[in-house]
Amino acid sequence: MTDGVIRNTKVRSPIARIAWVLAGTICLFAVENIWIDPWVARRSHHRLPSFAPEALGGTWFLVLLALGATLTLCVFCQVLLMRNAGLAGWKKALTGTAVLAAAILASEWFVATGGMILVGQMRSHRRDHTVTLHWKASTTKNVRYNIYRGPTPGFHPDKLNSAPIDGLTFIDRTAENRTKYYYVARAVDATGQESSDSNEAFANVP
Numbered sequence: 001m002t003d004g005v006i007r008n009t010k011v012r013s014p015i016a017r018i019a020w021v022l023a024g025t026i027c028l029f030a031v032e033n034i035w036i037d038p039w040v041a042r043r044s045h046h047r048l049p050s051f052a053p054e055a056l057g058g059t060w061f062l063v064l065l066a067l068g069a070t071l072t073l074c075v076f077c078q079v080l081l082m083r084n085a086g087l088a089g090w091k092k093a094l095t096g097t098a099v100l101a102a103a104i105l106a107s108e109w110f111v112a113t114g115g116m117i118l119v120g121q122m123r124s125h126r127r128d129h130t131v132t133l134h135w136k137a138s139t140t141k142n143v144r145y146n147i148y149r150g151p152t153p154g155f156h157p158d159k160l161n162s163a164p165i166d167g168l169t170f171i172d173r174t175a176e177n178r179t180k181y182y183y184v185a186r187a188v189d190a191t192g193q194e195s196s197d198s199n200e201a202f203a204n205v206p
Contacts, residue, residue, distance in 0.1 A: 003027055005124070006107060010078045010135050013061050013087055013091075014080065014083055014089070015077050015080050016077070016081055016091060016095050018077055019074050019077035019078055019081065019098065019099060020073070020095065020098055021094075022070050022071075022073055022074045022077070022102070023074050023098040023099050023101065023102035024098070024102075025070065025103055026067060026070055026071060026074070026102040026105060026106055027066075027098075027102050027105050029041055029109075030102075030105035030106060030109040031105065033095050033109055033112070033113060034105075034108055034109055034112045036050050036114060039089040044204075046063055048165055053113070061112070064110070064115075067106050067109070067166075071102060071103055071106055074099045074102055074103075075099060075103075075163050076096075078092075078095060078096055080095075081096075082096075087186075089171075089189070090163075093121070094166075107167065123146070128177055128206050129171075129175060129177065129206065130171050130172060130173050130175065131171070131172040131175045131183075131203045131205065132169065132170075132171050132172075132180065133147060133169065133170045133172065133183055133201065134168060134169050135168055135185045135198055136168070137168060138187040138195065140187060140189070140195075142189070142190065143188060144165055144187070144188055144189050145163030145164060145165045145170075145183075145185050145186065145187055145188065146159060146164060146165070146186045146194060147159070147160045147161050147165065147170045147172075147183060147184075147185055148160065148183065148184050148185075148186065148197075149172065149181050149182065149183050150168065150182050151179075151180070151181065151182070152182065153182050153200065153202075154182075154200070155182070156182060156184050156197070160172055160174070164188050170185075174205075175205045177206065178205065178206070180202060180203070180205070181205065182200055182201070182202045183200065183201045183202070183203070183204065184197040184200050185197075185198040186197050186198065
């Protein structure tokens, strides 16, 4: 009978390698874009090839999608590693740190290359609020109303209703955030003739 010998074995995970490669690629790309490329551009008299895409251009959006997909795959790999009972805890923590660093640098890249401009534009065009308008009935019988809106007092180029309104209330659902609007109503008869502007009302959309 021979004595059995138990030897220490190392658990190697290809998923960890994938996570490290992806996280390292993100980190290197972000560092090049954020720090190395601007530093070289300031100190070189010759135009050198740059990996930094033009802000908010077509290439920039493609790079953003690629970074998002790569980072998502990194997180997915980390989740799989956390569920691997045979992998040492320090390896899980080290890989998680690499994935976290990649996420932070990807966010820094987004900000440094003009991403906040896009966020600001999206916020400025959000429509989270409505404006409700009320007006008094015209002294002329059998009329309906059209509602107009404009960006400055006395200027109302935008007609908001597609068909004349029978009632005395209108809800503007197209008002954009952080914008001030000026409104007027006009009475319209059966032939389509409009009256002059009503008293002007304004609304500050938060």
